[in-house]
Amino acid sequence: MEWSMTERILVAYASRYGSTEEIARVIADEIRALGYEVDCMNVMEVEDVRPYAAVVAGSPIYMGKWLPEAVDLAKQFRIALNERPLAVFAVGYSMKEEDDLIRKSARASMNELRMYVHAQVEGFFAGKFDPDGMSTSDLQIMKMAGAAPGDARDWTAVRNWARALPSVLFTLEPEE
Numbered sequence: 001m002e003w004s005m006t007e008r009i010l011v012a013y014a015s016r017y018g019s020t021e022e023i024a025r026v027i028a029d030e031i032r033a034l035g036y037e038v039d040c041m042n043v044m045e046v047e048d049v050r051p052y053a054a055v056v057a058g059s060p061i062y063m064g065k066w067l068p069e070a071v072d073l074a075k076q077f078r079i080a081l082n083e084r085p086l087a088v089f090a091v092g093y094s095m096k097e098e099d100d101l102i103r104k105s106a107r108a109s110m111n112e113l114r115m116y117v118h119a120q121v122e123g124f125f126a127g128k129f130d131p132d133g134m135s136t137s138d139l140q141i142m143k144m145a146g147a148a149p150g151d152a153r154d155w156t157a158v159r160n161w162a163r164a165l166p167s168v169l170f171t172l173e174p175e176e
């Protein structure tokens with residue numbers, strides 16, 4: 001099948017405090033800069049994935065798992081998602097450090113998702129911990145985990161991942 005540059009790509013994200021949304025928007029901008037049409041929206045706003053030639057979906061990791069609404073997207077649209085190229089990414093604060101165990105647990109955050117869909121590409125990005133505006137219970141959990149506030153997002157890593165996506169997903173380099 002030939003993919004035309006006018007076909008649309010969906011970037012869908014879940015996000016509790018906005019840091020994953022910002023990563024999704026940068027991913028969308030990078031793909032757009034390659035000449036593709038891109039829609040970027042919260043997973044809860046997605047009505048159908050069939051208008052899209054490919055889908056990129058991401059969620060932050062909370063207590064070792066994707067947010068439920070992001071898993072729901074995969075569950076609800078599993079047939080259509082398995083019929084088109086799919087890339088997924090997880091955002092977690094633990095990933096500010098490089099470590100086999102952290103990697104393993106980040107990969108495990110997608111276990112439930114993998115029950116429904118098969119993604120061709122998986123990405124893992126460090127997130128952000130900003131106590132401002134955070135719920136008391138979430139703040140308590142982060143404090144108990146001994147996390148220090150900070151923004152560990154690596155925009156170069158995000159951009160590089162996004163830029164490589166169309167050629168990987170479509171196995172076709174976009175035309176200049």
Ligand SMILES: Cc1cc2nc3c(=O)[nH]c(=O)nc-3n(C[C@H](O)[C@H](O)[C@H](O)COP(=O)(O)O)c2cc1C
Nearest residue numbers: 015016017018019020060063064092093094127128
């Ligand atoms: C209650 C709570 C639990 C979290 N659990 C994890 C976790 O299991 N693994 C991880 O890497 N990060 C964890 N984080 C960090 C978030 O994934 C990180 O802050 C992310 O950037 C938040 O994304 P958001 O701003 O889009 O909601 C947790 C944060 C909170 C507040």
